Amino acid sequence: MPEFLADPSVLTKEKLKSELIANNVSLPGGEQRKDVYVQLYLQHLTARNAPAALAQPDFSSDEEREPTPLGARSRGGAAPGRKATKKTDKPRLEEKDDLDVTELSNEDLQEQLVKYGVTPGPILATTRKIYEKKLQKMKEQGPELGSSTLLPTVSSSAENTKQNGNNDSDQYSDNEEDPKVEFRLEKREPLKAKTKTPVTLKQRRVVEHNQVVNRVPGNFKHAAPTLSISEFSDLPRRTPKKPLMTAEVVEKTLAEERRVERDILKEMFPYEVSTPTGISASCRRPIKGAAGRPIELSDFRMEESFSSKYVSKYVPLADDKPEKPVTKKRSIPMWIKILLFVVVSVFLFVVYQSMETNQGNPFSKYLGVPEAKIQAD
Amino acid sequence: MSSTSQKHRDFVAEPMGEKPVGSLAGIGDVLGKKLADKGFDKAYVVLGQFLVLKKDEELFREWLKDTCGANAKQSRDCSGCLREWCDAFL
Numbered sequence: 001m002p003e004f005l006a007d008p009s010v011l012t013k014e015k016l017k018s019e020l021i022a023n024n025v026s027l028p029g030g031e032q033r034k035d036v037y038v039q040l041y042l043q044h045l046t047a048r049n050a051p052a053a054l055a056q057p058d059f060s061s062d063e064e065r066e067p068t069p070l071g072a073r074s075r076g077g078a079a080p081g082r083k084a085t086k087k088t089d090k091p092r093l094e095e096k097d098d099l100d101v102t103e104l105s106n107e108d109l110q111e112q113l114v115k116y117g118v119t120p121g122p123i124l125a126t127t128r129k130i131y132e133k134k135l136q137k138m139k140e141q142g143p144e145l146g147s148s149t150l151l152p153t154v155s156s157s158a159e160n161t162k163q164n165g166n167n168d169s170d171q172y173s174d175n176e177e178d179p180k181v182e183f184r185l186e187k188r189e190p191l192k193a194k195t196k197t198p199v200t201l202k203q204r205r206v207v208e209h210n211q212v213v214n215r216v217p218g219n220f221k222h223a224a225p226t227l228s229i230s231e232f233s234d235l236p237r238r239t240p241k242k243p244l245m246t247a248e249v250v251e252k253t254l255a256e257e258r259r260v261e262r263d264i265l266k267e268m269f270p271y272e273v274s275t276p277t278g279i280s281a282s283c284r285r286p287i288k289g290a291a292g293r294p295i296e297l298s299d300f301r302m303e304e305s306f307s308s309k310y311v312s313k314y315v316p317l318a319d320d321k322p323e324k325p326v327t328k329k330r331s332i333p334m335w336i337k338i339l340l341f342v343v344v345s346v347f348l349f350v351v352y353q354s355m356e357t358n359q360g361n362p363f364s365k366y367l368g369v370p371e372a373k374i375q376a377d
Numbered sequence: 378m379s380s381t382s383q384k385h386r387d388f389v390a391e392p393m394g395e396k397p398v399g400s401l402a403g404i405g406d407v408l409g410k411k412l413a414d415k416g417f418d419k420a421y422v423v424l425g426q427f428l429v430l431k432k433d434e435e436l437f438r439e440w441l442k443d444t445c446g447a448n449a450k451q452s453r454d455c456s457g458c459l460r461e462w463c464d465a466f467l
Contacts (some may be wrong), residue, residue, distance in 0.1 A: 121431040130430065130440050 008041040009034070016041050023048075099133045109135065116142065383455065388420075388433030389461045396420045403447065412443035427459045434460060 008016060016037040025044045028036060104112065106123040109131055113120045116138040120131050146276055265278075380390075385402035393400070398420050399409035403448070416425050430436045438452040447455065 119431070121429050121433075124429065126426060126440070128427055129443060130436050133439060134436065 006046065008046075009036050011041075013037055019045065101135050104132075113138070381457075382454070385458050385461075388458050389465060393420045393424065393462065398423055400457050402458035403451040405451075408445045408447055408451065409422055415444055417444075423455075424459060424462070427456070427463075432460065432463060 003198055005011070008019075011019070013034045016034070017027060020037065020040055023045055025040055027040070101109070101112075106128070109123055109128070110120055112135050113131060116135070118134065118138065120134075121127060382402055383406060384400070388400055388402055390397070396413050396419070397409065398404055398417055399406065401420055401423060404412065404423075410425065412418070417426070426440065427437050430440065434456040437456050438447075438449075441447045441452045
């Protein structure tokens with residue numbers, strides 16, 4: 001870099017010569033005295049300094065003249081670099097806006113929410129804070145899903161910087177691959193999310209179909225594990241990453257199956273005991289008339305009370321009074337019997353009354369002649 | 378028996394009319410006063426807020442928590458109460 005010194009005599013003769021040559025100043029032939037070169041230096045180079053200084057009045061004259069050419073050159077050198085970085089700056093600026101959720105206007109906040117698939121209501125003074133929170137949540141949850149639109153711009157800008165003749169292209173080649181790889185990964189993940197629902201729907205349909213076909217409760221438990229096995233075998237064909245999330249889906253469908261199982265079972269066997277294993281043991285009724293056992297009418301009634309008592313132990317929702325089913329199954333209700341008894345007794349009393357026609361005091365003979373009676377005895 | 382309180386059942390049984398905000402399930406004296414101070418003095422104003430949030434229970438619960446400091450149970454009761462009222466009368 002030429003140093004346009006005000007006092008070129010500080011430089012050596014050789015230096016002066018080289019500076020003059022560098023600035024296309026014709027040197028006098030042969031070796032001259034230093035003064036000659038100093039003069040030449042002053043004439044040409046310092047003179048150049050003056051118009052440069054005049055052209056840039058912003059720069060203070062007190063300062064050395066170094067910054068001005070540097071500044072001019074740096075301007076020119078930085079311009080292509082700035083142009084290259086502008087594209088990368090833009091997405092960064094957009095991201096900065098997103099980070100300050102509170103700085104967004106109502107419309108921008110609404111747009112951002114719609115991007116994440118949320119349909120917000122009107123953003124008013126009361127609702128704004130809530131929607132800001134929601135947006136922040138969505139951003140934390142899905143920066144991978146949401147930024148798939150931003151990445152292509154970043155990768156294209158990287159290519160542009162390459163085209164602009166960046167000498168460090170070898171260093172950036174790795175960086176170029178990374179955004180591409182990330183892009184591929186992001187593409188797979190939205191696929192995952194989308195295909196989750198169709199997979200679950202399919203499984204549900206299969207489950208329903210199985211339920212329709214196999215109504216016997218015993219087969220249910222066999223069907224469920226076979227389903228899961230078939231699902232695991234089917235899925236690897238499609239994509240390698242699916243079995244990870246289908247494990248959760250399978251668990252969910254299994255839980256649903258069990259719930260449906262229980263409902264159907266309850267419909268089919270309302271009187272069955274609901275135990276964890278599904279197995280219930282009831283007391284074996286002694287067979288009447290076998291092995292020399294006498295048959296009695298009372299035995300048939302006891303059967304019903306036995307089973308009803310057993311059921312009432314395990315099924316808390318059943319009637320609290322076990323006597324009720326017993327009483328219901330009797331041919332003649334109790335209260336009718338009592339009523340009949342009362343009616344009969346009243347009838348007999350009326351008959352007795354009607355038979356007693358004597359008006360007199362029935363105890364009059366005893367009152368009148370008690371001694372006569374005793375004497376008669 | 379369902380897990381709703383008597384207050385819930387009373388509120389959902391009829392149109393709210395001019396009922397005060399304290400008649401909402403989950404909103405007692407303390408929360409009712411806080412809401413009233415913010416301008417939500419009647420149940421229908423809180424209903425308005427619920428509707429503006431597009432009947433999204435989660436968002437409404439967040440709002441309730443921020444506005445009057447309701448805890449999880451209180452906000453759940455209130456949002457459930459309003460949702461059922463809307464299902465019945467709206």
